[in-house]
Amino acid sequence: MILGVGTDLANIERIQAVLDRHGDRFRNRVFTEREQAKANRRKDEAGTYAKRWAAKEACSKALGTGLRMGISWKDMAVSNLRTGQPVMTLTGWAKTRLDDMTPPGHEAIVHVSLTDDHPWAQAFVVIEARPLP
Numbered sequence: 001m002i003l004g005v006g007t008d009l010a011n012i013e014r015i016q017a018v019l020d021r022h023g024d025r026f027r028n029r030v031f032t033e034r035e036q037a038k039a040n041r042r043k044d045e046a047g048t049y050a051k052r053w054a055a056k057e058a059c060s061k062a063l064g065t066g067l068r069m070g071i072s073w074k075d076m077a078v079s080n081l082r083t084g085q086p087v088m089t090l091t092g093w094a095k096t097r098l099d100d101m102t103p104p105g106h107e108a109i110v111h112v113s114l115t116d117d118h119p120w121a122q123a124f125v126v127i128e129a130r131p132l133p
Contacts, residue, residue, distance in 0.1 A: 007123065051078075059110065075094035
């Protein structure tokens with residue numbers, strides 16, 4: 001059962017401009033230490049941040065809230081499995097919202113897909129409720 005779907009598009013050049021203007025203040029407000037470490041290792045730092053920005057926006061939409069109602073940017077974090085597959089981890093109010101929307105007897109699974117084609121980064125988030133065994 002699908003609980004929510006969200007998509008978002010981010011302009012990589014706009015994210016680069018924000019990084020140039022606000023630097024660590026922006027990084028620290030929006031991205032976890034793990035996300036920052038990932039971006040720092042990448043040649044296209046702004047593209048890495050833009051994909052994660054888009055994923056956070058898409059996740060907030062899939063949760064049915066947008067970025068309001070107490071969700072913090074850092075409550076939604078993108079990391080990667082060893083295979084490179086992106087995964088979304090929710091904490092804080094985002095996790096509480098996810099738990100509240102998950103029907104009894106189900107577990108919530110957050111699927112995330114990221115792509116970029118300069119100057120655009122795009123993310124899709126689908127929240128699935130799977131019956132517990």
